[in-house]
Amino acid sequence: MRFDVITLFPEMFSAITDFGINRRALEKDLYALHCWNPRDFTADNYRTIDDRPYGGGPGMVMLPEPLLAAIEAAKVAQNQAGNLAPKVIYLSPQGQPLDQAAVKQLSACSGLVLLCGRYEGVDERVIKHSVDVEVSIGDYVLSGGELGAMVMMDSIIRQLPGALNHNLSAQQDSFEDGLLDCPHYTRPEDYRGMTVPDVLLSGNHAEIRRWRLKQALGRTWLRRPDLLDQRVLSKEEARLLSDFKSEHIT
C-alpha cells in the first residue's frame, strides 16, 4: 500500500509513522507514505495557498491550483510505483462515514491519495475535478483533514497482511464481525477484589469462545443496537444473545 498525502503539515504524520504497529509495518515495507505540501506547488514569493471566499463570509478557502498540482504530482508518483488508478480521497465532514467495511475495501487498494484540507476547506472545483470520494470520520468539525487521514490510515494498515503479530487479532477486532468487542482481562486474577471471569481461567477454549461471543453480542445489544439491525445472527448467536438478555438485570 502506498499512501500519498496532500497536506500543509507533513510533520503531523510522524504521529503514526513513529509508533507501534504502524511504525513496524512501515519498517517491514507493508506500506509507504509520501507527503506533498501544496506550498511547494505555488508560484508566488509568499507561497500563497489560500484566499478569501467568493460571496464573502468568514475564513479562507484553499486555492485550486496548488492543490491540483500537488494531486497530479502524487498521482504521477503512484503511477510510477505501478498504481495506475489510485483512488483520490478527500477527508471532510461532508464525506460518507468511514466504517470497518469501507476500511476493509480500501485496504485492498494498492495506492491511495489522501487530500487534507485546512481553513474553511478547498475550492469545490478541486473536488469536482480530482476527488473520487469524500470520507468523514465523524459528525464533527476538525481543524483539518490530517487527523481524519491518520485515523483512516491507521485502520487500513491494521488490515495489511503481516501488520499484526497475530492475524487472528485483526479478525477479532471490534467491528470486524459487525459486533463490539468482548471484555478483556489480564493479570492479576484478583485486582482490588475484582476477579477475572472463571471461564477465562478454565482453559476450555470452546467455552471461552462462546463466552466472548455472548459478551460481544450482549454489549452490542446494550450499546449499539443499530449494529444488530444490519447483522444476520447464526442460530448459536441468536441463542447466546437470548441467554444474555434473560440474564441481563436492568
Ligand SMILES: c1cc(-c2cnc[nH]2)ccn1
Ligand atoms: C473528516 C474530516 C473532517 C474535517 C476536515 N476539516 C475539518 N474537519 C471532519 C471529519 N472527518
